[in-house]
Amino acid sequence: MWRMSWSTFRERWTLFAGALLTVAFGVALVQASVMVTLGTGRPRIPAGTPAAEAARIRDAYEGVASLLGMTVMLSCFLAVFIVGSTFAFTVAQRRADLALLRTLGGSRRQVMTLLLAEAVILGLLGSLGGIALGVPFMWIQTWLLTGTGFVPDAFAPVWDNGVLIASVSVGIGMALSGSLAAALRAARVRPLEALRDIGGAARVMTFGRWLWGGTMLLATGAMVSAQGSVDFLGALMIALGVSLCGSVGLSALSPLVVPLAGHLLRPLARFGPLAELAQANLRDGRRRAAATAAPMIALVALLVGLTAMLGTQANAAGADVRRDILGQLVVTSTGADAERIASVPGVEAASTALTADIALTVTHREAPDERYRMTYQSGIVAIDPDAYQRTHRRRPVSGSLDALRGRAVVAGPGVAETGVRRGSSAVARIGDRTTTLKVVARMPATMENNSDAFLVPRDLLPPAAVASARAETVVKVAPGTPVAAVADRLRAARVGKVETVDRWVAARVAEQQEQNDGVMIVLMGLAAVYAVVAVINAMVIAGTERRREFAVARLTGLSRRQVVRSALLESCGVTLIGISLGLLVATAALGGFLFGPSGTEILAVPWRLIAALVAGAFAISALTSVLTTRAATRVPPVALAAARE
Amino acid sequence: MTFPSAQTGAPPAVAPPAVELQSVAKRYGSGETAVRALDGVSIAFPPGTWTAVMGPSGSGKSTLLHCAAGLDRVTEGRVVLAGRDITHASERVLTDLRRRALGFVFQNFNLVGALTAEQNVALPPRLAGVRVGRQQIRAALEDVGLGDRGRHRPRELSGGQQQRVAIARAMVTRPAVLFADEPTGALDSRSARTVLGLMRRMVDGAGQCVVMVTHDPVAAAAADAVVFLRDGRLVDRLAGASAREVADRLATLEG
Structure with a gap:
């Protein structure tokens, strides 16, 4: 059996080369993200770094670890998905061979063994390639991380020899899991199919496909409905989940959808016989179309879905902040200057939030018997509770802001999910003094990323610290006074930077969007390249396997140019289907927000990205189609049409 | 119509047939659009005989071959292959039979x-x-x-x-039975003669049973007997006929 696997392998290497490439690329992607993730576990802090700076660097490493964890997850998913879809396709292309094997006395078990043995060879060879390819991938990933500023330039990924074993296991595992479904399906090939070209096309939509596709779409629906009011990390997870499950579901159901779309393209058939042929091929070659469309669906769904969801989440968080503020202006200044704001004529109320340079150590309880202590260095703001309540709508879910006096602290929205309890104590280190504070209230969670972790009373800070601290003051203008007039007076008093609340919120949202772009680059940069490679790969396999069909078309009277053009039209149709289904999933990723408090206003549709994707997808598939069809029609048609497989 | 023995003389009449179809019917589809590819066919192929199956296109000759070889299931009737009833046999039994008792030769060779x-x-x-x-x-x-x-x-x-x-x-x-589907269909006449000679040697030398579907009267004439199908029914049988006689009979059926 092994020898036979090996000969088949050598003979149809063009078919296998594609599968091999997807395995190698997948292994490289997973390996690179794992090594970079390992790197975040060992922060490199130069000797002599001040404690606060060192803590900040450590925080950056910790923060990026969760992002990279998601990158690993995404890489694994994409690799299994693409390898699976490629294998299913290559097995489908060899249906007649397998049927012949059955006719000659091969059992179902032997067909399975043959295919799984091939998968092991592919996994092994692919992971060797992947290990080599993983090294430059790792450099690229590191460059993306330092380039987007997530970690300092000193960051270095960790090479661990265990990676070698892990990569080989990942490669073989990937190939085996990817080929399992295809092998099971192939084992059901009836021997009769060797004698007649039937069956294969008759039932593309198997029970398994129905089940798998249906389940995945249900899971997608469930996630969408849970989406409305989650924080940044939750939004990212859900967007990932929806894009992944949605792509898998639609890809599984694509043999149903593709002919339907082919039907929609029917009017094209009026544009002459070439268009008619392309449209008919699209409907007839469902499996081929599905294999090409699958990576395209995943690519569009992930890129557009994630970008749109993160953008929308940032907008929603902005709207959330806007709703909370009962003022018209925000002044950014030092603590000393902020004290002059309240006395400016026309100011009814002014509430200052000072960035407190203190360290707070609290106890988290995530489960009844699971508690750990954690120290916060950032996200701690000092406020005056009376002024704060006059300019902010949000109130604690437990306790009252009025109690924020003396040695007290309020757990802010940033720690709402971590289980800091009211009544528990927190240790504050202010300069070189240590004080124990009591947690008097808990604020509700917000959707904003990096929202305040703790609120402390302003008088906790020494006067010198107050004066030099960074201050953001929300100003409520007295009724009847024009806002612009007050803004002018504040500017004239040279207090600091004066903005309208809307402007201020927009700047915060823009800052978040910028960070989102960084997240997208780290998360999707290499993965997107992988998906593009997979699209090209599927098209090349499809093209080379169609030599005979093209030859027959030419013998029927089509010129080479016409064959190329008809194949081009067909691939444009497939691209259209892939993009449309991908956008459908992306839309689902946004679905939950539509019913949120802000409605459709906050939707961030990445039009430019969509336009770029559409243009890029058509350009790539058109170019690939033309090149492969030209290559496949180079030989005179008579030689091919008569040739035996 | 029943053809208990397709052979004239050579094998002992007591030998059980290598393949036997009993009142076999095969329908494709259901309801109004159902097609009866085989309609009550009974035939036995004894060991050491070579039978050619002929008929116009769509007469059911390929279906007969597939059903006899256990590649396709019959709708009605019984199929006995190498002494075993395979009408409802499991895939495992069929695989085992293909290994031990059956050989296939196809028009397009189907080599790996x-x-x-x-x-x-x-x-x-x-x-x-x-x-x-x-x-x-x-x-x-x-x-x-x-x-x-x-x-x-x-x-x-x-x-x-x-x-x-x-x-x-x-x-x-x-194998006890060789099923051949247009074995000379893609060959020039000289190669065809060589192939037919080889098949004759297998029948006479090793006592194997050959069932061959063909369009070619010359190939059919090389067999011991020729049976004719039309619309899924056996309609005629010739033994030891020349290629011309076979061609005439086929032309009558097609006319």
Whole structure:
């Protein structure tokens, strides 16, 4: 059996080369993200770094670890998905061979063994390639991380020899899991199919496909409905989940959808016989179309879905902040200057939030018997509770802001999910003094990323610290006074930077969007390249396997140019289907927000990205189609049409 | 209509048939659009006989071959193959039968392109888990006159040579029945004659049963008997007829 696997392998290497490439690329992607993730576990802090700076660097490493964890997850998913879809396709292309094997006395078990043995060879060879390819991938990933500023330039990924074993296991595992479904399906090939070209096309939509596709779409629906009011990390997870499950579901159901779309393209058939042929091929070659469309669906769904969801989440968080503020202006200044704001004529109320340079150590309880202590260095703001309540709508879910006096602290929205309890104590280190504070209230969670972790009373800070601290003051203008007039007076008093609340919120949202772009680059940069490679790969396999069909078309009277053009039209149709289904999933990723408090206003549709994707997808598939069809029609048609497989 | 024995003379009448179809019907589809590909066919193919199945296109001859070989299930009736009722046999039983008792020869040869001639011939016994010596494989190739081509791949062989490899492959396990689907359909007349000669040797020499579907009156005339199908029914039978007689009979049926 092994020898036979090996000969088949050598003979149809063009078919296998594609599968091999997807395995190698997948292994490289997973390996690179794992090594970079390992790197975040060992922060490199130069000797002599001040404690606060060192803590900040450590925080950056910790923060990026969760992002990279998601990158690993995404890489694994994409690799299994693409390898699976490629294998299913290559097995489908060899249906007649397998049927012949059955006719000659091969059992179902032997067909399975043959295919799984091939998968092991592919996994092994692919992971060797992947290990080599993983090294430059790792450099690229590191460059993306330092380039987007997530970690300092000193960051270095960790090479661990265990990676070698892990990569080989990942490669073989990937190939085996990817080929399992295809092998099971192939084992059901009836021997009769060797004698007649039937069956294969008759039932593309198997029970398994129905089940798998249906389940995945249900899971997608469930996630969408849970989406409305989650924080940044939750939004990212859900967007990932929806894009992944949605792509898998639609890809599984694509043999149903593709002919339907082919039907929609029917009017094209009026544009002459070439268009008619392309449209008919699209409907007839469902499996081929599905294999090409699958990576395209995943690519569009992930890129557009994630970008749109993160953008929308940032907008929603902005709207959330806007709703909370009962003022018209925000002044950014030092603590000393902020004290002059309240006395400016026309100011009814002014509430200052000072960035407190203190360290707070609290106890988290995530489960009844699971508690750990954690120290916060950032996200701690000092406020005056009376002024704060006059300019902010949000109130604690437990306790009252009025109690924020003396040695007290309020757990802010940033720690709402971590289980800091009211009544528990927190240790504050202010300069070189240590004080124990009591947690008097808990604020509700917000959707904003990096929202305040703790609120402390302003008088906790020494006067010198107050004066030099960074201050953001929300100003409520007295009724009847024009806002612009007050803004002018504040500017004239040279207090600091004066903005309208809307402007201020927009700047915060823009800052978040910028960070989102960084997240997208780290998360999707290499993965997107992988998906593009997979699209090209599927098209090349499809093209080379169609030599005979093209030859027959030419013998029927089509010129080479016409064959190329008809194949081009067909691939444009497939691209259209892939993009449309991908956008459908992306839309689902946004679905939950539509019913949120802000409605459709906050939707961030990445039009430019969509336009770029559409243009890029058509350009790539058109170019690939033309090149492969030209290559496949180079030989005179008579030689091919008569040739035996 | 029943044709208990397709042979004139040679084998002892008491031998049980290698393949037997009893009142077999095969329908495709259901309701209004149902097609009766076979309609109450009863026929027995005894060991050591060579029967050609002929008929106009769509007469059901390929379906008859598929049903007799256990590649397709019958809608009604019974199929007995190598002494075993395979009408409702499981896939495992059928696989086992294909390994032990059946050989196939196809119009388009169906050799595995990746394997050499020797490897192709060795494939069925290897799939069956039977150890066969290299000598035996070479002998099988020598039997079909290709002793020196064992290392060649199918694409390096002519059509006639490929079909001879296919015959060697079908015969290497010494099956009780050989099913041939237009074995000379893709060959020139000289290659066809060689192939037909090889099949005759198998029937007379090894006492095997050959069931052959063909369009070619010359090929049919090489068989011991010719049965004619029309619209899924057996309508006629000739024994020891010449190619011209077979062609005339076929023309009458098609007319």
